[in-house]
Amino acid sequence: MGLVSAVSEWSLPSAPEGGALHPYDLRCEHLDTPQGIAGRAPRLSWRLASGRRGDAQAAYRITVRSGDALAWDSGWIDGQDPHALYAGAPLASFARYTWRVRVRSADGEEAAAGSWFGTGVLHADEWAAAWIGHDPETLPPFEPPADDREPRTVRTASLPPPRYFRRVVDLRPATSVRIVCTARGLYELRVNGHRVGDGELTPGWTDYRHRVAYQVYDVTELVGDGPACVGAVLADGWWSGSLGWDGRQQAQRYGRRPELLVQLVADHADGSRTVVGTDGSWRESTGPLRYADLLMGEWYDARLEQHGWDLPGFDDSSWAPARVTGTRHDVLVPSAAEPVRVTEDLTPVGTRRDGAGRTVVDLGQNIAGRVRLTVRGAPAGTRVTLRHGEALDEDGGLYTANLRSAEATDHYVAAGLPEETFEPRFTVHGFRYVEVSGHDDVEVLGRAMHSDTPVAGEFSCSDDMVRRLTSNLRWSQRGNFVSVPTDCPQRDERLGWTADAQVFLPTACYNADVAAFFTGWLADLRCAQTAEGAVPDVVPHVMTERHGTPAWGDAATVVPWHLYRVYGDERVLRDSLPSMCRWVDHVERHNPGLIWRDRVGSHYGDWLQAGVRASRDVLATAYFALSAGLTARAAAVLGRADLAERYAGLRARIGEAFVREFVSADGRISGDTQTGYLLALAHELVPDDLVPAAVGHLVADLERRGRRLTTGFAGVGLLGPVLSAYGHHDLAYDLLHDDRYPSWGYSIKRGATTIWERWDGWTEEHGFGPVAMNSFNHYALGSVGAWLYSGVAGVGQEEDSVGFRRPLIRPLPGGRLRWAAAAYDTPLGRLSSRWEISGGELTLEVRVPPGALATVHVPTTDPSSVRESGKPLATAGIDVIKSTEAASVCRVGSGRYTFTASWGR
Numbered sequence: 001m002g003l004v005s006a007v008s009e010w011s012l013p014s015a016p017e018g019g020a021l022h023p024y025d026l027r028c029e030h031l032d033t034p035q036g037i038a039g040r041a042p043r044l045s046w047r048l049a050s051g052r053r054g055d056a057q058a059a060y061r062i063t064v065r066s067g068d069a070l071a072w073d074s075g076w077i078d079g080q081d082p083h084a085l086y087a088g089a090p091l092a093s094f095a096r097y098t099w100r101v102r103v104r105s106a107d108g109e110e111a112a113a114g115s116w117f118g119t120g121v122l123h124a125d126e127w128a129a130a131w132i133g134h135d136p137e138t139l140p141p142f143e144p145p146a147d148d149r150e151p152r153t154v155r156t157a158s159l160p161p162p163r164y165f166r167r168v169v170d171l172r173p174a175t176s177v178r179i180v181c182t183a184r185g186l187y188e189l190r191v192n193g194h195r196v197g198d199g200e201l202t203p204g205w206t207d208y209r210h211r212v213a214y215q216v217y218d219v220t221e222l223v224g225d226g227p228a229c230v231g232a233v234l235a236d237g238w239w240s241g242s243l244g245w246d247g248r249q250q251a252q253r254y255g256r257r258p259e260l261l262v263q264l265v266a267d268h269a270d271g272s273r274t275v276v277g278t279d280g281s282w283r284e285s286t287g288p289l290r291y292a293d294l295l296m297g298e299w300y301d302a303r304l305e306q307h308g309w310d311l312p313g314f315d316d317s318s319w320a321p322a323r324v325t326g327t328r329h330d331v332l333v334p335s336a337a338e339p340v341r342v343t344e345d346l347t348p349v350g351t352r353r354d355g356a357g358r359t360v361v362d363l364g365q366n367i368a369g370r371v372r373l374t375v376r377g378a379p380a381g382t383r384v385t386l387r388h389g390e391a392l393d394e395d396g397g398l399y400t401a402n403l404r405s406a407e408a409t410d411h412y413v414a415a416g417l418p419e420e421t422f423e424p425r426f427t428v429h430g431f432r433y434v435e436v437s438g439h440d441d442v443e444v445l446g447r448a449m450h451s452d453t454p455v456a457g458e459f460s461c462s463d464d465m466v467r468r469l470t471s472n473l474r475w476s477q478r479g480n481f482v483s484v485p486t487d488c489p490q491r492d493e494r495l496g497w498t499a500d501a502q503v504f505l506p507t508a509c510y511n512a513d514v515a516a517f518f519t520g521w522l523a524d525l526r527c528a529q530t531a532e533g534a535v536p537d538v539v540p541h542v543m544t545e546r547h548g549t550p551a552w553g554d555a556a557t558v559v560p561w562h563l564y565r566v567y568g569d570e571r572v573l574r575d576s577l578p579s580m581c582r583w584v585d586h587v588e589r590h591n592p593g594l595i596w597r598d599r600v601g602s603h604y605g606d607w608l609q610a611g612v613r614a615s616r617d618v619l620a621t622a623y624f625a626l627s628a629g630l631t632a633r634a635a636a637v638l639g640r641a642d643l644a645e646r647y648a649g650l651r652a653r654i655g656e657a658f659v660r661e662f663v664s665a666d667g668r669i670s671g672d673t674q675t676g677y678l679l680a681l682a683h684e685l686v687p688d689d690l691v692p693a694a695v696g697h698l699v700a701d702l703e704r705r706g707r708r709l710t711t712g713f714a715g716v717g718l719l720g721p722v723l724s725a726y727g728h729h730d731l732a733y734d735l736l737h738d739d740r741y742p743s744w745g746y747s748i749k750r751g752a753t754t755i756w757e758r759w760d761g762w763t764e765e766h767g768f769g770p771v772a773m774n775s776f777n778h779y780a781l782g783s784v785g786a787w788l789y790s791g792v793a794g795v796g797q798e799e800d801s802v803g804f805r806r807p808l809i810r811p812l813p814g815g816r817l818r819w820a821a822a823a824y825d826t827p828l829g830r831l832s833s834r835w836e837i838s839g840g841e842l843t844l845e846v847r848v849p850p851g852a853l854a855t856v857h858v859p860t861t862d863p864s865s866v867r868e869s870g871k872p873l874a875t876a877g878i879d880v881i882k883s884t885e886a887a888s889v890c891r892v893g894s895g896r897y898t899f900t901a902s903w904g905r
């Protein structure tokens with residue numbers, strides 16, 4: 001089977017360079033022009049570019065304006081950090097602020113850039129809208145038509161139809177009109193016949209018991225003088241639709257029926273303001289959507305369309321008054337992250353017809369999303385059915401057994417027009433193949449959707465299979481960052497499993513800017529922590545009985561710490577420190593002997609490892625040590641010396657207990673598994689004098705197995721970093737290039753376009769893996785990605801560096817690779833490294849952003865041969881820190897550098 005080449009449009013935009021120091025990529029609260037921030041001191045940040053070596057920002061000055069009025073002039077502030085917290089006049093609600101940052105370089109040159117942000121609701125008493133819904137008595141559940149012979153699950157047969165709401169507002173001429181909108185459920189907002197915004201599945205999934213996100217839209221352009229119609233379609237979504245695998249238990253998890261909240265705010269030239277909110281004067285009805293469910297799909301009957309329902313002149317006398325369901329506003333928070341959007345269209349790469357007249361379309365790529373269906377010449381009432389699946393069975397038919405109870409089926413009933421199009425709005429499927437039945441003349445277009453986190457990095461190299469691996473893990477990130485970080489996008493699960501998120505986070509951060517995305521998720525994690533301090537296995541918390549599991553609960557410490565290291569925003573630590581402490585205290589309280597054996601929750605161990613079972617006590621205790629250590633470091637950053645000391649002490653004592661209990665005199669770790677060694681070595685739990693022996697045992701285990709891995713979720717991401725840290729990158733490369741079972745290459749050889757949940761998702765021996773749990777789009781085993789960036793291409797930062805102030809460029813030429821390259825947008829600006837070996841020479845091209853001081857390891861077989869831009873390092877003015885047999889280590893400031901060195905013995 002040939003390798004599918006990566007065709008994605010999801011690629012790193014080019015970064016400015018050249019010229020004098022200048023700012024670009026301005027962000028507010030880590031977001032590009034957010035509409036509805038609600039903090040009083042939002043974070044303003046920018047990146048820097050310069051064509052000059054050694055350049056850095058010496059000072060900056062920020063001005064923020066609302067209209068012509070100056071809200072803040074920071075004055076010139078000395079400092080290299082390209083970010084600041086707003087400290088001007090109190091911000092007003094529903095306002096738009098423009099801001100400019102001016103930066104000055106060391107030699108006094110200045111440059112500026114501008115952007116804007118909008119505010120949401122800053123004061124609780126500004127809420128004027130009530131929650132509205134519909135009368136449950138007017139709610140007949142969906143009844144499948146008599147000709148529907150497909151087996152239906154209990155869930156679909158009882159799904160209620162989405163509701164349509166409308167209200168006409170007679171507006172005086174306005175200078176600006178904004179709408180704040182949210183739902184307990186999912187909404188699509190419309191104004192005067194137009195869809196508002198490009199967000200999908202809004203308002204997104206949060207822990208609705210504590211936080212419901214709202215979006216703010218500027219609709220000034222959609223509203224003229226005179227009456228305007230505000231309409232919204234409301235569906236169940238995560239609020240009251242199917243969630244997770246236990247259909248009966250998990251449906252209506254948060255509420256029985258969805259509810260809507262809309263507040264329109266119009267500002268007039270005379271300074272007055274009109275505010276209209278949802279209340280009992282809104283009217284509601286049903287429409288063409290017969291049901292809409294995230295897991296089951298949608299049923300759309302185009303014959304039932306009420307044309308013009310979202311326009312002012314529409315006769316809604318047959319519609320019912322909306323029912324006011326509540327007035328609670330304290331759970332409302334502004335949307336903290338990028339919305340889910342359709343980010344890429346996929347044209348099918350193949351279509352085949354099966355004997356039963358069904359068409360199976362292949363998009364060539366496993367995605368999360370939906371299709372746009374075009375139907376031609378179908379008589380009114382023709383029902384076209386779209387079934388989605390990730391794989392084909394042996395006969396070439398759609399394979400759906402692994403979806404469990406998720407029907408993932410959309411139905412479109414034609415209105416009878418010459419050509420009609422349909423695209424579901426309140427569902428999302430995980431699929432590569434679509435089976436279309438009911439009509440022949442159809443066309444489908446794949447539409448990939450996910451949280452639209454900006455692309456932040458790119459890795460590439462000379463090897464097809466490794467490139468495909470990179471593409472697969474990017475697609476698995478996209479398919480699983482759908483409002484929250486999920487395990488999988490296809491079956492009846494799609495939950496925010498905490499270990500999956502935690503192990504994949506370093507890879508995720510390289511691929512995309514996930515600062516805002518994870519900030520919201522961490523808020524959900526914190527509010528779901530139990531009174532005792534236990535952290536749930538899934539966030540948002542929907543499985544009350546599962547919490548406190550080693551490696552899962554530790555997301556509470558690992559995620560905030562990693563976000564802080566990458567993005568340099570201390571606030572994530574400040575917000576999370578109490579939760580980190582509570583988590584570690586909880587584990588300690590129940591394990592005073594410091595070996596974590598009690599209160600281990602569901603204890604999944606090193607989940608889905610291949611053929612071995614790593615010691616669960618080793619895994620748990622290693623994570624306990626890690627969490628205590630990270631809590632100590634977080635406390636130290638925040639100046640909490642008392643806490644730093646307490647948790648550093650605890651970390652040291654856990655370390656001693658670990659050694660006593662699990663490390664034998666010959667350096668063996670209990671259980672003698674790859675994961676055991678990897679965890680102990682990565683988290684510095686092996687006494688220095690035993691490290692070589694422990695590394696030896698790890699290597700021996702790999703050799704004994706013919707250089708094959710056995711790791712699961714917890715161990716897999718550590719293979720590359722640990723093996724290369726101890727000089728075994730040949731072994732790390734063998735694992736990377738392996739295509740025997742179990743390996744990444746094995747799935748790629750089978751045509752995988754995303755990362756599989758399990759190494760045995762499909763095997764020659766058994767065919768498809770266990771249907772009870774066999775996702776083909778699960779990123780956890782893809783956490784090797786971070787090592788491709790930081791190890792193979794060498795784009796990383798020093799252990800004690802924050803926000804990439806001190807990048808570490810340490811590439812690892814090896815394996816089958818002739819070249820490898822990575823570029824990454826750090827908070828300072830672009831950092832990149834590219835190495836290539838050709839004709840006995842290694843070339844290493846490096847780009848360092850302004851304000852960073854990078855350590856560069858130039859690998860070579862002869863340190864005296866190292867040149868930069870053709871000159872010996874001393875002549876080129878490069879600061880050499882040390883020279884070893886295998887590398888020249890230099891220190892360089894911002895700029896572009898081209899090193900060359902002899903390569904080959």
Ligand code: RAM
Pocket residue numbers: 487488493497498499500604607773778780
């Ligand atoms: C599976 C999930 C997830 C994993 C848990 C333990 O059901 O898919 O990936 O974290 O189990």
